Amino acid sequence: MTPLAAIAAEHGLARVGVRPDLAEYVRQVWRRRHFAVALASSKAYSRNQGSYLGQAWAVLTPILWAAVYLVVFGVVLSTDRGVANFAGFLVIGVFLYHFSASSIQNGSKAITGNRELIGSLSFPRALLPIATVLADLLTLLPALLVLLFLVPLTGEPLQASWLLLAPAVALQWVFGTGLAFLLARAVADVRDLARLVPFVLRVAMYTSGVFFSISHYVDDPTIANVLQHQPIAIYLELGRAALLSGVETSVGTWLWALGWAVAAVLVGFVYFWRGEERYARG
Amino acid sequence: MPGAERPSLVVDDVHVQYVTYGGRRNARLRKHVGAVDVVKAVRGVSFVASHGESIGLIGHNGSGKSTLLRAIAGALPVSQGAIWADGDAALLGVNAALMRDLSGDRNIQLGGLALGLTPAQVAERYDEVVDFAGIGDFVHLPMRTYSSGMSARLRFAISSAARPDILMIDEALATGDADFKQRSQARIDELVEHSATVLLVSHSMSTIRSMCDRVLWLDHGRLVADGPTAEVLEEYSERTGLPTARPTRRPQEVAP
Numbered sequence: 001m002t003p004l005a006a007i008a009a010e011h012g013l014a015r016v017g018v019r020p021d022l023a024e025y026v027r028q029v030w031r032r033r034h035f036a037v038a039l040a041s042s043k044a045y046s047r048n049q050g051s052y053l054g055q056a057w058a059v060l061t062p063i064l065w066a067a068v069y070l071v072v073f074g075v076v077l078s079t080d081r082g083v084a085n086f087a088g089f090l091v092i093g094v095f096l097y098h099f100s101a102s103s104i105q106n107g108s109k110a111i112t113g114n115r116e117l118i119g120s121l122s123f124p125r126a127l128l129p130i131a132t133v134l135a136d137l138l139t140l141l142p143a144l145l146v147l148l149f150l151v152p153l154t155g156e157p158l159q160a161s162w163l164l165l166a167p168a169v170a171l172q173w174v175f176g177t178g179l180a181f182l183l184a185r186a187v188a189d190v191r192d193l194a195r196l197v198p199f200v201l202r203v204a205m206y207t208s209g210v211f212f213s214i215s216h217y218v219d220d221p222t223i224a225n226v227l228q229h230q231p232i233a234i235y236l237e238l239g240r241a242a243l244l245s246g247v248e249t250s251v252g253t254w255l256w257a258l259g260w261a262v263a264a265v266l267v268g269f270v271y272f273w274r275g276e277e278r279y280a281r282g
Numbered sequence: 283m284p285g286a287e288r289p290s291l292v293v294d295d296v297h298v299q300y301v302t303y304g305g306r307r308n309a310r311l312r313k314h315v316g317a318v319d320v321v322k323a324v325r326g327v328s329f330v331a332s333h334g335e336s337i338g339l340i341g342h343n344g345s346g347k348s349t350l351l352r353a354i355a356g357a358l359p360v361s362q363g364a365i366w367a368d369g370d371a372a373l374l375g376v377n378a379a380l381m382r383d384l385s386g387d388r389n390i391q392l393g394g395l396a397l398g399l400t401p402a403q404v405a406e407r408y409d410e411v412v413d414f415a416g417i418g419d420f421v422h423l424p425m426r427t428y429s430s431g432m433s434a435r436l437r438f439a440i441s442s443a444a445r446p447d448i449l450m451i452d453e454a455l456a457t458g459d460a461d462f463k464q465r466s467q468a469r470i471d472e473l474v475e476h477s478a479t480v481l482l483v484s485h486s487m488s489t490i491r492s493m494c495d496r497v498l499w500l501d502h503g504r505l506v507a508d509g510p511t512a513e514v515l516e517e518y519s520e521r522t523g524l525p526t527a528r529p530t531r532r533p534q535e536v537a538p
Contacts, residue, residue: 002294002295004292004293004294004295004328004330005292005294005364005366007289007292007330008289008292008294008364008366011288011289011368012368013289013290013291013292013366013367013368014366014367014368015364015365015366016353016354016355016356016365016366016367016371017353017356017358017359017360017365031398032395032396032398034395034400034401035392035395035396038388038391038392038395039392039396042381042384042388042392045384045388046381046383046384049383049384049424050383117396118357119352119357119358121355121357121372121373121396121397122355122356122357122371123396123398191303277359278359
């Protein structure tokens with residue numbers, strides 16, 4: 001022990017910049033939870049603030065997206081692709097896919113995109129991926145409201161199963177946070193990985209059944225089986241089953257949804273925590 | 283050793299280096315691909331600071347002053363050595379954690395929470411922060427509409443309202459007007475009286491003289507001198523040939 005270390009020990013000073021153990025880290029994250037919530041709501045808010053219509057865009061943006069997809073797929077390409085309520089199927093799919101896609105995209109930049117914040121304040125860095133995905137959830141909420149108005153227009157009855165949309169989205173959110181932990185650290189370690197994210201997202205879009213029903217389009221039973229258990233496809237199925245009377249789901253799918261969420265958040269959090277000391281300026 | 287009586291901060295042989303992307307100093311090598319470089323900003327600095335002490339950091343641009351403060355705040359990892367601190371450290375930099383697209387009131391909330399205040403404490407100190415910053419109605423406008431002096435005042439008001447045990451100020455007072463300088467000086471004295479430790483980076487030697495009891499002089503990441511303000515500034519002036527302002531009276535003697 002150096003003489004200075006002895007002075008520090010004698011006066012009970014705490015070491016700065018070392019990674020706390022996992023339990024202490026979780027406690028620190030919990031103590032600063034209000035910061036994560038404030039940061040998330042600020043991020044979600046500032047996305048729309050730089051225009052005349054301001055926060056009205058939170059609702060207008062999803063309406064316009066829904067209109068674009070309905071015109072392109074419902075009128076121009078005019079196909080139902082083997083789905084009963086294709087309009088409802090499509091809009092739910094697009095909105096929920098977009099939620100996961102933005103968790104992945106923004107989550108991967110949660111460390112590298114917040115260098116100012118990291119460089120000036122000390123707080124558990126796990127709050128950044130958490131706040132980023134929470135901001136995406138807050139952006140999704142007005143879109144879900146739009147969805148609840150649009151879906152009855154496509155002829156769907158109001159049902160008790162609509163309530164299941166809340167736990168389905170909650171699991172998808174937890175899953176997205178887990179992915180954000182994994183990607184935020186991976187990109188902080190190797191920047192170039194950020195360049196691969198758009199390609200991964202494109203693959204995810206085409207293999208999650210956003211625009212079509214996987215069981216209807218994929219002939220090979222093994223591939224269909226794998227694609228149907230892919231996490232984003234699982235969350236899309238739960239969302240659609242909650243709102244559309246023509247889509248059925250099973251307890252098995254809910255268990256898959258839970259499993260993916262828990263696995264992603266546990267693995268992601270531990271992986272992220274192990275890199276805590278290294279999220280430096282660069 | 284100065285400051286060993288009731289230490290609040292121990293910095294032991296600290297080295298800080300960081301990786302930069304996008305360019306290399308040896309530009310003939312790998313300029314377009316693999317343009318990654320390692321900057322050794324702080325190379326073996328040791329000192330002990332105690333409660334109720336205000337310390338100035340001086341040195342040329344790029345001497346490692348800001349990097350050292352970031353490491354003390356826990357915002358940059360040390361590559362060698364160790365730092366120990368008593369309580370919370372808050373760093374107030376020229377580019378502190380405020381979001382330009384958000385209004386001043388949202389930034390007050392965000393900044394307070396980031397510094398570890400509870401939502402109730404933020405609400406309680408809100409008026410005090412707005413008054414101290416003296417930004418009036420602008421508190422409802424986005425911070426990108428603020429003048430540099432206004433945003434510096436708001437940043438200072440937020441960080442000092444959190445009443446941290448160690449307050450670090452990185453050139454943040456440079457843009458304020460005379461009236462604000464006086465008020466911030468009073469606020470720093472008040473914090474020091476309540477046994478906080480203040481570390482101040484400034485290129486204004488008159489600011490250093492009026493606010494600091496002790497000065498650390500950094501040069502190329504190494505500590506050149508550490509001692510009472512007048513002595514270190516005199517040595518600095520002799521060795522660099524730069525003016526260090528005339529010795530001024532202590533703040534309490536300054537007429538209002």
